[in-house]
Amino acid sequence: MQAKTLYDKLWEDHVVRTDEDGTALLYIDRQLVHEVTSPQAFEGLRLAGRKPRRVDANLATPDHNVPTKNLDQGISDPVSRLQVETLGENCDEFGITEFGMGDIRQGIVHVIGPEQGAVLPGMTVVCGDSHTSTHGALGTLAFGIGTSEVEHVLATQCLIQKKSKSMLIEVVGKASPSVTAKDIILAIIGEIGTAGGTGYAIEFGGSAIRDLSVEGRMTLCNMAIEAGARAGFIAVDEKTIDYVKGRPYAPSADQWRQAADYWKTLHSDDGATFDKVVRIDAAALVPQVTWGTSPEMVVGIDASVPDPDIIDDAVRADGMRRALEYMGLEANTPINAIQLDKIFIGSCTNSRIEDLRAAAEVVKDHSVADSITLAMVVPGSGLVKQQAEEEGLDAVFLEAGFEWREPGCSMCLAMNADRLEAGERCASTSNRNFEGRQGQGGRTHLVSPAMAAAAAIYGHFVDVREL
Amino acid sequence: MEKFSPFAGVVCPLDRANVDTDAIIPKQFLKSIKRSGFGPNLFDEWRYLDHGEPGMDNSKRHTNPDFVLNDARYRGASILLARENFGCGSSREHAPWALADYGFRVIIAPGYADIFYNNCFKNSILPVVLDAEIVDGLFNKAGDDTALHIDVDLEQQQLRVGDEVIGFEVDPFRKHCLLEGLDDIGLTLQHVDAIDAYEERRRRQTPWLFA
Ligand code: SF4
Numbered sequence: 001m002q003a004k005t006l007y008d009k010l011w012e013d014h015v016v017r018t019d020e021d022g023t024a025l026l027y028i029d030r031q032l033v034h035e036v037t038s039p040q041a042f043e044g045l046r047l048a049g050r051k052p053r054r055v056d057a058n059l060a061t062p063d064h065n066v067p068t069k070n071l072d073q074g075i076s077d078p079v080s081r082l083q084v085e086t087l088g089e090n091c092d093e094f095g096i097t098e099f100g101m102g103d104i105r106q107g108i109v110h111v112i113g114p115e116q117g118a119v120l121p122g123m124t125v126v127c128g129d130s131h132t133s134t135h136g137a138l139g140t141l142a143f144g145i146g147t148s149e150v151e152h153v154l155a156t157q158c159l160i161q162k163k164s165k166s167m168l169i170e171v172v173g174k175a176s177p178s179v180t181a182k183d184i185i186l187a188i189i190g191e192i193g194t195a196g197g198t199g200y201a202i203e204f205g206g207s208a209i210r211d212l213s214v215e216g217r218m219t220l221c222n223m224a225i226e227a228g229a230r231a232g233f234i235a236v237d238e239k240t241i242d243y244v245k246g247r248p249y250a251p252s253a254d255q256w257r258q259a260a261d262y263w264k265t266l267h268s269d270d271g272a273t274f275d276k277v278v279r280i281d282a283a284a285l286v287p288q289v290t291w292g293t294s295p296e297m298v299v300g301i302d303a304s305v306p307d308p309d310i311i312d313d314a315v316r317a318d319g320m321r322r323a324l325e326y327m328g329l330e331a332n333t334p335i336n337a338i339q340l341d342k343i344f345i346g347s348c349t350n351s352r353i354e355d356l357r358a359a360a361e362v363v364k365d366h367s368v369a370d371s372i373t374l375a376m377v378v379p380g381s382g383l384v385k386q387q388a389e390e391e392g393l394d395a396v397f398l399e400a401g402f403e404w405r406e407p408g409c410s411m412c413l414a415m416n417a418d419r420l421e422a423g424e425r426c427a428s429t430s431n432r433n434f435e436g437r438q439g440q441g442g443r444t445h446l447v448s449p450a451m452a453a454a455a456a457i458y459g460h461f462v463d464v465r466e467l
Numbered sequence: 468m469e470k471f472s473p474f475a476g477v478v479c480p481l482d483r484a485n486v487d488t489d490a491i492i493p494k495q496f497l498k499s500i501k502r503s504g505f506g507p508n509l510f511d512e513w514r515y516l517d518h519g520e521p522g523m524d525n526s527k528r529h530t531n532p533d534f535v536l537n538d539a540r541y542r543g544a545s546i547l548l549a550r551e552n553f554g555c556g557s558s559r560e561h562a563p564w565a566l567a568d569y570g571f572r573v574i575i576a577p578g579y580a581d582i583f584y585n586n587c588f589k590n591s592i593l594p595v596v597l598d599a600e601i602v603d604g605l606f607n608k609a610g611d612d613t614a615l616h617i618d619v620d621l622e623q624q625q626l627r628v629g630d631e632v633i634g635f636e637v638d639p640f641r642k643h644c645l646l647e648g649l650d651d652i653g654l655t656l657q658h659v660d661a662i663d664a665y666e667e668r669r670r671r672q673t674p675w676l677f678a
Contacts (some may be wrong), residue, residue, distance in 0.1 A: 015596075016665045017658060023640045025658060029676050037559065039500035048652070053662075056678075065498065079498040079521055086500050099526060123676065130558040130582060146560035147502075148589035148651070156655045158662060162638070194485060195552040198581060226553065230581050251675035259675045294485050315550065319484055321656050395661055415494050434489045436512050 003269035007166045007201045008233055010141040010266070010365035015074040015126045016158055026161045031153050032109040033060035033096065035087040036415070037128030042090040052094050053157040059118050060091050061097040063108045064415045068378050068405035071101065080416065094154075094350035107381025110134040110348035114218065115381055117247025121236045121263040126153055129214055131348050131431065133224040136233030137217035138240055139154040139266040141201070145230040164230045164328050165199055167274040168268075170206035175282040178465045180358070181216035182429070182448035184208065184280075185223040186288035191368045192278060197229030200276065203268060204234050208282035214243040215354045226295040226309040235267035289335050290433045290446040292323035297433075299335060301451070301463045307331035322433060326435055327443050328423065336461045338445070339371065342426040343402075343456040344438070345449055346378030347412035350429035355449040356388050359429075360396040362453035362467065369459030376403040376418070378410040402456070414439045427455040469591050470648035476545035476572065479535055480609035486549060487556035488583060492565040492612065495520055505561055506568030510536060540614045546606055549576040553594075554583025563590040573619050575626070577602050588641045593621060593660045595635045621646060 065080035125142035203361025219422035224232025307322035380386035618627035
């Protein structure tokens with residue numbers, strides 16, 4: 001039998017039919033739905049007089065627009081409110097399960113999917129959201145789609161797809177304890193670039209990936225899209241299966257064994273070949289900080305802001321100059337000399353319980369620096385928040401001067417009231433440092449939760465390895 | 468969907484790499500529950516000097532004279548010339564909706580982000596991929612005092628720039644759908660028997676997915 005990659009297996013298990021030119025109809029097991037990219041899809045269904053093919057395959061929650069404080073007052077912005085209400089009405093009309101505002105299970109789609117066991121190994125998972133790649137951490141084929149495709153999945157439970165090329169990114173060796181999944185993925189993007197994965201589905205492997213917890217793997221796969229990849233995923237192992245066990249939507253007793261046996265086959269076979277292989281040495285990695293307006297503009301905490309004047313490629317140098325100007329940074333400034341205004345710990349990249357624990361450990365018995373105007377923690381879901389409170393993490397943050405907020409996307413993209421003002425500089429655990437992402441004129445530096453927490457205490461970036 | 472027929476259009480050169488979908492249509496406009504009306508806010512943060520919010524009267528806002536969309540030469544442009552990795556970032560289909568609503572029907576660039584590329588075809592926009600050197604050459608021409616016109620013929624897979632003919636590749640299935648204005652859902656529903664059969668098989672093999 002020919003050796004197969006994990007991607008081959010996931011793909012072949014979901015092909016309904018294939019045309020001669022390789023265009024396939026791919027079956028989708030799970031669709032996650034949020035308020036921003038779904039209204040036009042439901043509207044399309046209604047206009048065509050169509051019904052969802054399988055309501056049980058969909059799970060919805062509002063996340064992008066929800067406020068992170070004073071929830072009892074509802075959403076004050078009428079346009080945001082209408083969008084969230086529209087999701088509720090559409091779910092009611094079509095019979096789709098929704099964890100609405102006020103439900104303890106509400107949260108960021110990419111946090112609640114795995115948390116509920118609604119995402120299981122071996123599934124195809126889609127959402128009208130680019131960070132759907134997150135779910136690849138569980139050994140799924142998961143990718144973001146546009147609204148027309150959301151409608152297509154609702155109506156047909158399938159998507160028209162062509163198979164991507166395959167890439168293996170092997171992270172070998174052992175990472176230092178303060179080098180997290182976030183640092184690994186930022187370093188990978190720095191290495192291959194934001195278009196480095198375009199046209200590929202990326203499997204992450206190697207000892208440093210196996211060493212990561214399942215939540216760490218989600219952080220990693222979450223940002224596969226920032227490397228341009230169609231999807232990012234990781235082979236199933238015992239950790240994956242343990243993670244899934246007992247979750248509300250996970251298979252129960254009689255089907256558990258059958259499912260787990262199948263899941264254990266979800267890895268690339270020995271001798272399977274990839275179109276491209278990239279090797280990264282984990283032992284050489286240090287905590288990462290982005291300095292520019294693209295995730296590939298990243299360096300280690302011990303480095304300085306790079307100098308466009310020594311770059312030969314004119315388009316690239318030009319992009320760097322533009323980024324430095326937007327970021328208000330001088331070339332050759334040491335990263336640890338960069339002063340921050342705000343700190344954001346949250347987003348589908350880093351808002352799970354382990355992220356909050358890592359940040360709290362750094363914050364414990366310290367206070368937020370006076371120069372920081374706002375430091376906020378936004379848990380990824382109501383259940384993450386509850387768990388953190390049971391562990392007393394909220395008290396650690398509050399005593400240090402952080403704000404402890406309600407779950408949602410929040411200042412990851414500033415669609416609700418949480419945002420940067422023009423010129424403000426933020427250490428953020430989110431995934432995008434694009435111009436205006438966290439508020440028009442706002443300046444974002446992407447870091448791990450521990451690095452963000454340390455920056456809150458010192459008022460500037462510091463190397464968490466030295467704390 | 469409208470059928471994609473041959474046309475001649477003015478080229479608007481947007482000389483930046485890695486233009487992301489947040490830049491194409493900023494997040495505050497994503498709150499709309501409609502598919503149309505995004506054109507006036509295309510590239511909002513670059514196009515206007517003041518901060519835009521949904522519902523504003525855009526004709527009263529301060530435009531940025533240095534941004535290409537505001538350059539009189541490119542008024543009525545229907546072809547957008549761009550650099551590497553166009554449309555990266557968020558999956559928002561609002562980006563092609565905004566481009567189409569503004570009047571762009573073709574984009575020319577050396578490469579695109581995956582989801583954006585897909586989304587274009589669903590909205591009658593043709594994203595043409597050309598070698599970086601050819602794109603560079605077009606940027607030189609498009610910067611002239613008189614706007615550059617290009618004839619686009621999808622059937623022939625050709626761009627005509629003056630006397631020069633530039634061929635391009637496009638997936639045959641997508642080409643067919645664009646030319647015929649076909650709706651994907653309708654096409655897929657022709658295979659409903661195959662979907663039924665697949666589901667039946669999977670129900671047996673992986674019953675936990677159908678709980
Ligand atoms: S947390 Fe940020 S990246 Fe994640 S889904 Fe929400 S807006 Fe998108």
